[in-house]
Amino acid sequence: MIFADFLRNRRREQLSDQDLAALEASVSQVRKTHARQIIAQAGEPISCSTYLMDGFICRYMDDRNGLRQLVAVHVPGDFVDLHGYPLRRLDHDVATLGACRIALVPHATLDRLLPERPNLTKLLWFSTLLDAAMHREWIFRLGRLDAVARIGHFFCEMEAKLRAVGLSDGSRFTLPLTQADLGEACGMTSVHINRMLRELRERKLLQMQRGKVTIFDLAALRRLCDYDPSYLFIGG
Amino acid sequence: MPRDGVFDESGKAYAEEGQVMLDGPDGVAISMTPDAADETGHELIRAASEAREQIGEMKSGTPGG
Numbered sequence: 311m312i313f314a315d316f317l318r319n320r321r322r323e324q325l326s327d328q329d330l331a332a333l334e335a336s337v338s339q340v341r342k343t344h345a346r347q348i349i350a351q352a353g354e355p356i357s358c359s360t361y362l363m364d365g366f367i368c369r370y371m372d373d374r375n376g377l378r379q380l381v382a383v384h385v386p387g388d389f390v391d392l393h394g395y396p397l398r399r400l401d402h403d404v405a406t407l408g409a410c411r412i413a414l415v416p417h418a419t420l421d422r423l424l425p426e427r428p429n430l431t432k433l434l435w436f437s438t439l440l441d442a443a444m445h446r447e448w449i450f451r452l453g454r455l456d457a458v459a460r461i462g463h464f465f466c467e468m469e470a471k472l473r474a475v476g477l478s479d480g481s482r483f484t485l486p487l488t489q490a491d492l493g494e495a496c497g498m499t500s501v502h503i504n505r506m507l508r509e510l511r512e513r514k515l516l517q518m519q520r521g522k523v524t525i526f527d528l529a530a531l532r533r534l535c536d537y538d539p540s541y542l543f544i545g546g
Numbered sequence: 547m548p549r550d551g552v553f554d555e556s557g558k559a560y561a562e563e564g565q566v567m568l569d570g571p572d573g574v575a576i577s578m579t580p581d582a583a584d585e586t587g588h589e590l591i592r593a594a595s596e597a598r599e600q601i602g603e604m605k606s607g608t609p610g611g
Contacts, residue, residue, distance in 0.1 A: 457567070457575035499577040501563045 312337055312363060312413045315387030319474040319544050321436060329430040336419045337361075342411050345486075349404040349412070350391060356399060358416045360390045365410030366486060370494065371402050380495040382444060383407070383468065383487075387475040393438050395420055408486035436543075443541040452497050455535065458506045460496045463535035465516055469525060470539040480528060486521045559583070 313333050317325060325333075338358065343349070349367065350356055360367070367390050369382040381402055384390045394400050395417050424431045444467070451463045468485055472478035489500040489507070496503065510516040515531045517524045525531055532538075553571040560567045566583035568576050578586060 453573045455573060455575075456570040458569070460575060496575075498575050499565060499567075501565050502567050502575065502577050505560065505562045505567065 312340060313361065315363075315475040316361070316389070317433060317437065318387055318476070320440075321433060321543075324429065325433055326429065329427055329433070332423055332427060333415075333430065336415050336423055337413045338416050338419070339414045340411065341414070343406045343409065345406055345408045347406045347410075349406065350394070350400055351403050352400055354399060356391070356394045357418070358414045359392045359395055359420075360404070361413040361415060362386055362388050362390050363411040363413055365412075366407040367404060367410060367412075368407055368491070368495075369402050369404050378494045379497065380491070381448065382441065383495060385468070385471045385475060386477065389434070389437050392434060393441065407491065440543060443543070447541050457496075457498060457502060458509050459535045460498070461492060461503060461506045462510060462516065462531050463537050464492070464495055465518075465523060465525065466528075466532055466535055466537040466539070467542075468523070469528065470542055470544060474542070474544045481525050483523050484521055485518070485523050 367384040472483045489503045493500045493503045557570045565577045
């Protein structure tokens, strides 16, 4: 099943068997991608949306000097650029972080499918609204949190999202991001990230080694980062 | 704690691998070269002195420049 993780532990129970079957049938292509592969570029017309089956994908914007700001990191089960369906073009780039498996859903198929399936339409809308909620949380993170809390907050979000799709046990998960990637997500240099990771390790809160993250005390980490996962709508 | 968004706590500065990092208050988290950090430090001291003068003028009712 392609959409096995779609809205898992969110509103999956509201997805009827018929809606799910229609969604599965809407996929035109499933393909594997390399790490660091561009999926979509800002400004270009897009005619299909990308569902992430395995791996990690980021959305990002580069400034005039080529310095990058990640604006989202997607995990399996995410519809990465469903907002591109009504928008018809993206205002940011999309690229894989590690190797991925993706499913492509043509917008022309959605045009035919959605008028017949109001419940599926509502759930797809819900999915894009989750993205909007995450963007609000990222604004909060970058605007209100200091360095150590920023990076801790990012790890808290990744842990919560990965746990919802069965890829975190609450303390350990895989995250194939470099310190440069973390810097681009948190608006800090990789040297700064390195120091903050050391601080988190010394506080016995979190450790990251070769893409493997271990959170030693999730409750304490969430307190440090002012993290409340309710914006992810997991479990309801 | 901030009053009207103005902080009365200082940020903390560190040096690491030839970079100066300024953390806090609140959402401040930046890295600078040592030269940029020097210049920023001078600018902060100058602006702090100017702000104290403004506070003195406000207390005495003297119009500021």
